[in-house]
Amino acid sequence: MQISIRNFTKTFDATTVIDDMNLTIRDGEMLALLGPSGCGKSTTLFTISGIHRMDKGQLMFGDRDVSGLPSQKRNVGVVFQNYALYPHMNVFENIAFPLTVRKDAKADIDREVRAIAALTHISELLERRPGQLSGGQQQRVALARALVRKPDVLLLDEPLANLDAKLRLEMRSEIRRIQLETGITAVLVTHDQVEAMSMCDRIAIMKKGEIVQIDTPADMYSNPRTSFVAGFLGNPPISFLSGIAMENAFSVAPIKLRVPLVPQEGIADGTQLKLGVRPEHFGPEGDIAVEGRIAFAETQGRENLYDVALADGSVLRSIQPAGRNWALGDTVRWHIDSKSVFVFTDDGQRL
Amino acid sequence: MTRNFATWPIILLLTVLSLPLFIMYLFLLVDTFSNTPPGSLLPNEFTLEHWRFLIDPTITGDIWKPTLTTFLFAASMMVIVVSVSATAGYALSRLALPFRRFVLSGIMVMHAFPSVTLIIGVFLVLQFAGLYNSLIGVILVKASLMLPFGIWIMKGFYDAVPWEIEMAGVQDGASRFTVWRRIILPQVKPGLLSLALFAFIDGWSEYMLPRILAPSSDFEVLSMYLNTVSDPNSSTYNFNIFKSVGLFYTLPVLALFVLFQNRLMNIFGGGTKG
C-alpha cells in the first residue's frame, strides 16, 4: 500500500511542528524517518496512524483519502517505543486483542495468534504476562500484536531504543526479516543512523519538521545534499573545514590547502565554503597533502581513530586499519582524497 | 532509615502526646466488656451484658434494621461515587470535551471548597425536588458532595496510565469505549478499590446529612441510632451499652481499615490532589 502525505502541516498550541511536508512511501518498502530529537518524527508517525489530526494537508493510503478517519478505520499497525503492551493481559490475549475487538471466531483467533507468534518466535511465551518478559521479548510481542490483523501499514516508533546493544543488533535483522516476509509497507522512526541504514530501503532525513533528503542509504551516504545530511550519516562522523573559494578551488590560506572544485562553474572568489571530509578519505594515501599533529587517538580493535589538528586549529578525523599505529603528538603529513570530498556553501547546500 | 540516634526519647514524647487517644480507645474497648464501680476508673468485673443489645431489641431497640439501612446507604453511595467518578475522571483525563479546562478547574475548586457550607442550599434543593426526608435524597447528596474528590482521585489514576496503551488500543481497532472498558479500567483498579473503600467508610460514618436532610423519615442509620442511644435523657441510657453500640458500629470500618490500610493511606491524604 503506497502512502502519500501531501502539504502536511501540524501545529501544537501555535508552534508549527511540521510545515508543509510532502512524502511518499512506496508500496512494500521500509522507510526510515531519521532525524535529531524533537524534529517531528513521532508527530509524522502519529499522523499516519490516526492519532494526530492534520491541521492542513492530505493523507492518502493508495488512492483512499484517510485524512479524516480515526485510527480504528485506517488498518495501521503500530509498535510503540515502550511497546505499550496491556499489562493485565497475557501474551496471547495481547496479540489476540485486535482480533477479539473485531469479533473474529475463537478458532480463527487462536490460529492467527499462533501463526504470528511462530513468525516472531514467541510461541513458548503465550501464557506469560508482559511483566515477565525481557525487553526483546516484549518487542516481539508488540510486533506480533501490530501484525496480527494484517495491517496495510506497519509503523515503528524507535522500536529498538530501549534494548541493549546486542539485542538491538538481533532485533534489527528480525524486524527486517519479518517485514520482508510479510511484504508490508513500513515506516521506521529512529534517530540512530546505523539502524536506519541497515534496516531500510530508503531513508528520509528530517530537520525541524522538514524532510531534507530522501534516498537509499548508499546514495544518501555518498551523495548528501546538505552538510546536515552529511554530518548525520557516518560513524565516526564527517569533519568539516571552513575556507573560501579561490580560483575554482576550495582554499584555506593559512595552511595553504587547495582542493579543486569539481563542478567548474564559476564560483565567485572569496565565497565562504565548507569542505566535508569523511574519516576514511583522509589518511596516508590520497592526493592533497595536509600536515597536522595527532591530537587524539583511539583504538577500536579492528580500526584506529585519529583526530588530526591542523596548523590553524581545525581538526580532521581519520580512520585507519590497525597495524601501522601513530601515537598522540606525532606529526603527520597525510592526504585528502579530493574526489570523495563534499563542498558545501556556507549555509550548508552542496555545490 | 537512619539508625544513628536513640529512639526512646521519641517514643516517650509520642506516647505522652498520644495518651488521650490511647486512653479513649482503650476504655472504649474495655468498658464494653466490663463493669466499673461508680467513682472508680478501673473496671472490676468482666461481663458480656453490654452486648446483649445485639439479640435483645428491648434494650435499645432493634439494631439490625439500622445496620442494614446503613449498609444500603453506604453501599449505594459507594456505587454512585465510584461509577460516576470512574467515567467522569476518564473523560476529564483523556477525552476532548467542550469547556474542558473550565470544568476541570470548577471541579478542582469544588474539591478544595468546603462543601458543608452548602448544606442550607442543599436543604432547599431537596425541599423543591421533593426529596426532603427521603433516603434517596440523602444518598444523592452525600454522593454528590463526594464526587469532586472522587473525580479528582480517579483523574489522577487515569493520568498515570501511559497514553501509549490507550493509543495501542485505538490502533488495534477498538472504540474508545472498548479501550476504556477493557484496557484502561483494569489499569486503574487500585484507584477504584481505594475510592470504593473510602466512599463506603465515609457513607457508613455519615451523621450530619441524614440528621439534617431526613430528620423525620422512617429510615434510621446507625449514626442516628447511636445518637439516640447516647442521649442522657433517654430511659435506656447506659454509657457502657452506648460504647458497645458505638464499637459495633465502628467495627466494620475498623476491619476495612486494618485490611486495606496501605490503600487507604494514599487516599486519606486525598488533599494531595492525585
Add this chain to the structure above:
Amino acid sequence: MRASSPHRANLLGLAFMTPAMVLLLGFFFLPVVLTSVFAFTNMSTATGISGGSYVVTGNLLRSLTDEGLDAKTIDALGQSNYVIDQAGLERARAAGVDAKFVAEIAERLKDRSFTSSSAFERELKTLPSRPTRVRDLKIAAGAFEQSVLNVRYASRGEMEAALSHMLENPPEGAIERIATASYTGWTWTTDNFKNLAIAPDTWRIVGNTVFYVVLTLAFNVAVGLFLAITTFYLPPAGSGFFSVLWLLPRITPVVLYAVMWKWFTWEDGFVFNIAQDLGLPAFNYMKGSVASAWTVVILVNGFVGASFGMILFSGALKAIPVQQLWASEVDGASRWQQIRYIILPQMRWPILFVTSYQTLSLLSSYEQIWLTTNGGPGSTTTIWALEAFKTALNNYTGNLQYGLGAAMALVLVAVGLVLSIVYLRLFRFDEMMSKPKIEF
C-alpha cells in the same frame, strides 16, 4: 480544512460526563445559587419556602398600630360584618339552622349587611320563625359573620377586595399597606446583611472563628509534622502503631468520637476522676469554663486533622533521599540539627499545602463542635459555620431562619471560593491539565 477546534466534542466524553454534571449541578451549583438567592430573602419556617398567602392576624394589627396606622382602620379590621349572601345561607344550613328560618332570612334580609352582631341579632329576632333559644340564634347569626381577621387569601387581589369591602373609607394607601404587611410568604430583602453587619454578635463570632481556625491549624500542622518526623525515626512496628492510633479519629464515626470526648472530659468522666483524685479542680471541662471548652474544641478537631498532615508530611519525608540524612550524620549533625537544616526546609511546600487545605475545611467544619460543646458555654465557642447552621437548620425555638442562615453561609461560600481559587493558582494545578493526545 480540518483545523482541529479546541471545542471538538467527543460523544463518549459527553456521555461520560453527564451523570457527574447532573449531580454536581444539582447539589453543588444549584445550592450555591439558592444560597445566594435566599440570602436576600427573609425566608423562615414562618414564611415557608414556597409562596405564602395573605392573612390579617391579631399580631399584625398590633404591629400596624405600632407603626401608626389610624385607630379607626385598625378597629374596622378587627370588626366583623354580617352579610346575608348565598354563601352565608349555605353555611347556616350546614350549621343545622332550622330550614324555615333560613328561608325567611333569605327572603327578608337578602343582601343586607350589618356592622355589628347586636344589630344583626336584633333584626333576626323580628323574624317570625326565629329560634327560641338565644344560643341557636347566635349560631344562626354566626353563619353570616364575615371578617378579614385570620382569613387566608391566596392572592393579593382577593385580600385587597376583602379589605375594601371591610373598610368604609380607608386612608390613602392603607389598603395596599395592609395587604403588603399581611403577606405571610417570604419577601426580598437585604436586611440579613444589614443586620449581620450591625449585630455585635457577628464580630464576636468572627473572632471566635479566627481563633478556632488559627489554633486548630497550628495544632494540626505542628502535631502532624511532629508525628511524621518521629514516626520517620522509629522502627516500622512503632511507627505503624502510632500512625494507626492517630488515624483512628479520622475513621471513627463522628457521633462516637464526640461521645468519647464527652466520656473523657464530662462530669464524672475520665479526666474529672483523675483530677479529683489529685485534688485538682474537677468539673465538666467541655462546658464548665471558657478556657477548658476551647481547649476541648481545639483538641477534638486537632486530633482528627493531625493525621492529614501526618500522612502528607510522611510522604514528603520519604521522598527525601536518604543519602542526605546519612551525609548529615557523617558530618556530625545532631538529630535536632538534622531536622532543622535538612528536613524542615524541604517541608515548606507540604506545610503550605496542608495549611491552605485545612484552613478551608476548618472554616466550615462545625460537626464536631456541634456534637461536643455545641458552641457553649453561652456562645463562647460558637464559630461562624455553626451559627449559620443553627440559624438556618437547627435551633431550639423552632423558627428556622433560612434567609439569614443563607446569608451567613454565603459569606462562607464567598470566602471559600476566593481561597480555593487562590490556592489553585498558588499550587499551579492548572498545569496538570494537558490536552488529550488522541485527536480523533
